[in-house]
Amino acid sequence: AAAATEKKQKVVLVRIETSPEDVVGMHVSEGILTAQGGMTSHAAVVGRGMGKCCVVGCKQLHIDYKARKFTVEGAKTEYKEGDVISLDGFTGEVFSGPIKRVDPEFSGHFKTFMEWVDATRQIKVRANAETEFDVVNALRFGAEGIGLARTEHMFFAADRIPSMRKMILAKNEKERRAALDELLPMQQRDFEMIFRHMDGKPVTVRTIDPPLHEFLPHEPAAQEELAKEMGVSAKDIRDKVAQLYEANPMLGHRGCRLGITYPEITEMQARAILAAAVVVAKEGKKVLPEIMIPLVGHYKELTDQEAIVRRVAEEVFKQYGSRIEYLVGTMIEVPRGALTADEVARTAEFFSFGTNDLTQMTLGFSRDDYAPFIKVYLEKGIYEYDPFAVLDQTGVGQLMEMAVKKGRSTRPTLKCGICGEHGGEPKSVEFCHRIGLNYVSASPFRVPVARVAAAQAAIRNPRDTK
Amino acid sequence: AAAATEKKQKVVLVRIETSPEDVVGMHVSEGILTAQGGMTSHAAVVGRGMGKCCVVGCKQLHIDYKARKFTVEGAKTEYKEGDVISLDGFTGEVFSGPIKRVDPEFSGHFKTFMEWVDATRQIKVRANAETEFDVVNALRFGAEGIGLARTEHMFFAADRIPSMRKMILAKNEKERRAALDELLPMQQRDFEMIFRHMDGKPVTVRTIDPPLHEFLPHEPAAQEELAKEMGVSAKDIRDKVAQLYEANPMLGHRGCRLGITYPEITEMQARAILAAAVVVAKEGKKVLPEIMIPLVGHYKELTDQEAIVRRVAEEVFKQYGSRIEYLVGTMIEVPRGALTADEVARTAEFFSFGTNDLTQMTLGFSRDDYAPFIKVYLEKGIYEYDPFAVLDQTGVGQLMEMAVKKGRSTRPTLKCGICGEHGGEPKSVEFCHRIGLNYVSASPFRVPVARVAAAQAAIRNPRDTK
Numbered sequence: 001a002a003a004a005t006e007k008k009q010k011v012v013l014v015r016i017e018t019s020p021e022d023v024v025g026m027h028v029s030e031g032i033l034t035a036q037g038g039m040t041s042h043a044a045v046v047g048r049g050m051g052k053c054c055v056v057g058c059k060q061l062h063i064d065y066k067a068r069k070f071t072v073e074g075a076k077t078e079y080k081e082g083d084v085i086s087l088d089g090f091t092g093e094v095f096s097g098p099i100k101r102v103d104p105e106f107s108g109h110f111k112t113f114m115e116w117v118d119a120t121r122q123i124k125v126r127a128n129a130e131t132e133f134d135v136v137n138a139l140r141f142g143a144e145g146i147g148l149a150r151t152e153h154m155f156f157a158a159d160r161i162p163s164m165r166k167m168i169l170a171k172n173e174k175e176r177r178a179a180l181d182e183l184l185p186m187q188q189r190d191f192e193m194i195f196r197h198m199d200g201k202p203v204t205v206r207t208i209d210p211p212l213h214e215f216l217p218h219e220p221a222a223q224e225e226l227a228k229e230m231g232v233s234a235k236d237i238r239d240k241v242a243q244l245y246e247a248n249p250m251l252g253h254r255g256c257r258l259g260i261t262y263p264e265i266t267e268m269q270a271r272a273i274l275a276a277a278v279v280v281a282k283e284g285k286k287v288l289p290e291i292m293i294p295l296v297g298h299y300k301e302l303t304d305q306e307a308i309v310r311r312v313a314e315e316v317f318k319q320y321g322s323r324i325e326y327l328v329g330t331m332i333e334v335p336r337g338a339l340t341a342d343e344v345a346r347t348a349e350f351f352s353f354g355t356n357d358l359t360q361m362t363l364g365f366s367r368d369d370y371a372p373f374i375k376v377y378l379e380k381g382i383y384e385y386d387p388f389a390v391l392d393q394t395g396v397g398q399l400m401e402m403a404v405k406k407g408r409s410t411r412p413t414l415k416c417g418i419c420g421e422h423g424g425e426p427k428s429v430e431f432c433h434r435i436g437l438n439y440v441s442a443s444p445f446r447v448p449v450a451r452v453a454a455a456q457a458a459i460r461n462p463r464d465t466k
Numbered sequence: 467a468a469a470a471t472e473k474k475q476k477v478v479l480v481r482i483e484t485s486p487e488d489v490v491g492m493h494v495s496e497g498i499l500t501a502q503g504g505m506t507s508h509a510a511v512v513g514r515g516m517g518k519c520c521v522v523g524c525k526q527l528h529i530d531y532k533a534r535k536f537t538v539e540g541a542k543t544e545y546k547e548g549d550v551i552s553l554d555g556f557t558g559e560v561f562s563g564p565i566k567r568v569d570p571e572f573s574g575h576f577k578t579f580m581e582w583v584d585a586t587r588q589i590k591v592r593a594n595a596e597t598e599f600d601v602v603n604a605l606r607f608g609a610e611g612i613g614l615a616r617t618e619h620m621f622f623a624a625d626r627i628p629s630m631r632k633m634i635l636a637k638n639e640k641e642r643r644a645a646l647d648e649l650l651p652m653q654q655r656d657f658e659m660i661f662r663h664m665d666g667k668p669v670t671v672r673t674i675d676p677p678l679h680e681f682l683p684h685e686p687a688a689q690e691e692l693a694k695e696m697g698v699s700a701k702d703i704r705d706k707v708a709q710l711y712e713a714n715p716m717l718g719h720r721g722c723r724l725g726i727t728y729p730e731i732t733e734m735q736a737r738a739i740l741a742a743a744v745v746v747a748k749e750g751k752k753v754l755p756e757i758m759i760p761l762v763g764h765y766k767e768l769t770d771q772e773a774i775v776r777r778v779a780e781e782v783f784k785q786y787g788s789r790i791e792y793l794v795g796t797m798i799e800v801p802r803g804a805l806t807a808d809e810v811a812r813t814a815e816f817f818s819f820g821t822n823d824l825t826q827m828t829l830g831f832s833r834d835d836y837a838p839f840i841k842v843y844l845e846k847g848i849y850e851y852d853p854f855a856v857l858d859q860t861g862v863g864q865l866m867e868m869a870v871k872k873g874r875s876t877r878p879t880l881k882c883g884i885c886g887e888h889g890g891e892p893k894s895v896e897f898c899h900r901i902g903l904n905y906v907s908a909s910p911f912r913v914p915v916a917r918v919a920a921a922q923a924a925i926r927n928p929r930d931t932k
Contacts, residue, residue, distance in 0.1 A: 246832065246834070246835040247715070247716070247832060247834035247835055248714045248715065248716040248717070248832035248834065248835060249713070249714065249832075249835070250713070250714040250717065250830075250832075251714070251716065251717075251826060251827075251830050251831055251832035251835065251836075252832050252835040252836075253835065253838055253839050257839045260839070260842060260843070260846070260848070261838070261839050261842045295830065297828075297829050297830055297861070298848055298849065298861075300846075300847070300848040300849075301848055304846065304848065333830075334828075334829065334830040335801040335827065335828045335829075335830075335861075335865075336828050336829050336830070336858075336861035336862075339828070339860075339861050339864050339865065340860060340861060340864075357830075360717060361717075361801065361827045361828070361830050362763075362800075362801045362802050362805070362827070363763050363764075363800065363801075363802050364716075364717050364761065364763055364799075364800040364801075364802070364823075364827050365717055366712065366713060366714035366715075366716075366717035366718050368712070368713035368714060369712040369713055369714060369715070369717065369718040369719065370717075370718075372719055372727070373719050373723045373726070373727050376726060376727045377726070380726070380766075380770065381766070382726070382764055382766040382767055382770065383764065383766075392802075394805075394806060395763070395764075395801075395802035395805050395806060396802075398805050398806075399801075399805065
């Protein structure tokens, strides 16, 4: 895809499924088509965030990467690299050849209507964003803050991933710290960019979340190339990939588990966030950083990570001779975190419901693997909606409501929000309004829908106090 | 291992980790040593059930399957196939060369003591068993029933797995039914064996649980061999394995999701269980079958599967001209199942807490992958105990207590038990007693410990009514 774009061709990325290694290819593509996955698979989530047209889980596709072609079950035509196809992201249709398209437009009436909407709703609407493109888009679509900045997305950029990989391949803490020192100024610049754009609006930054193997290449050829670049043996890389292999990475060594086993990662990230905040505050902007620790299931995980953040904050404030206000909170995305929210809220200054993962664990549905059975489940009416598209209020929602109540029993002022994909889905937004969340956060392209849904929710379920 | 045993050699099985394909090798081994995994990984659970000495998660091992040898980090010696090592399953120590060993003995005093124990405890103790060896052992160790018979363990036997694989590779329902018809008489004979031994004692049979890819070989050589045996192309098998590949199989297409997408599997299993029960009842034995549907998170999953079981039961009773009593219930192992236990208990006549999976999903810990971080967690005191060894009462226990209360609010007589590994761990047994479970179930070798723990729990926390 990248090569094609260099030649200024428009391309549709066709993959069995996408992985973080495809992000660059996704960026330069007009649309994305995958054979596997569902509403919240990598292609769908990342594609939606980029505002790309995306059709996922098209099981009839047989893709042959080597021959650079695909066939469709039951059809005779072969589609080779260079052939033209068109996608409709609303209906999930894939068309052979080009079709006529129009760009969407925002009229003046739309603007007036959205002003009425904003005057009516009682919860805030933020966006999930971390790249400059997304942050600017988020503001354009009316976001009142960033609900989720995924720091790891920044690590995949070409200038950062070598340092990230050095960090992962480090043989000891000293080597790891040296690699993290390389990442620090780059991360800090990213956060400065976000804080400048979001002047006066809160920004929730999540510390590193995905398992480390996602940052290493899995193909032998790419491993050998990387080995050369890094001056290590291909075996070193293979061994590390094998060592990091997990049977169920979703439930593996990720989220705050990384920050707890490698405290120096949290340290570097806290330093980058807080130094950026102080720098931008000194420029006269209003910064409101909220540092969010992911995957907390036990309150002691949060106290462990919070202690690092608070210590680093004092170091940064001393170094710059200037203080700022900031919050430390957590994602509630592990069922145990919700069940023990009263304990977690002793430390957490805010909760953000990560309903993608909370749905995965509460229902026991892997979002990468549920496509084959969810189809039958929906046909048989076992679930009324795809639970990754529309929040399962009875199960996942029950945990959310419990967590809000338990959390506020400990800390009455606890700020609660949602940053899962459901934050942009109207029925789910209404539920969030009803259980007393302070805000919803969705990908920038879904912010206008979330604003309207929040207004409708407020009309149907007026709250006593704003 | 199997080859060595044919030569009447005693062997220790050394693997990076074990998988269901190793079960035969595990059976013929004196002990099992793995480089990966923890307390509830495949090797530990299956090894414990077999009463094998087992040391798992020995990360310092570097095993080279090709060269049939291993080395130990920090040591110079190589251990080749044929070299003697010894294991201590209590301490986790591995010794170079042979050590002096003694077999455990049960004295008369032990028997008397256990009679006092049984007179004191207020909850029943069952065993998890399905092979004749385990079932007989369970009775010998004082089990009062089978709490978990894992039907899929039977499918790995040499005479069954070809039919199982035919079923998986079937191109349509008709082919699938033909393969299931081959499995039916074998499953029925297995259940007859269990019911005969357990005369007068309840037997909980769980319908198929693991994802189907576990029944297919993953190594190219084994795939080609299988292709020859089955008269299909190796590509067919490779394609099926690829199609069944899951990013997170723990949260994938398994448990009742299989029975819902392929109702004919549940049909065959219900038929085998109930026909076996009728046959053995006709022999004058008392059969008490309890059919358990796994991985239920939504009550409609259970009503879907229950309808199949009840329909098949009537067909079987008509065919044999004889009826028996039986129960239909579910495992509570998905957090959503516990959260909606009041709905589930409208259909379920019993709950059995599958605390291995319930712990995995509630904490978001994959038991195959948690070894690297749980070590740090225990060192830092984040968790006091390994949550797969000792039940996490605050989190997982909270869900269990909620499920018992909600379930009995709908169905006051709801029978509740536990069949996870925690059922044999003293602290967890006490918790089960306190929240009002009717029984615990553990691997046969842990039954005596569970009986003692249940008596101690009764003394410390007397229940009003027995």
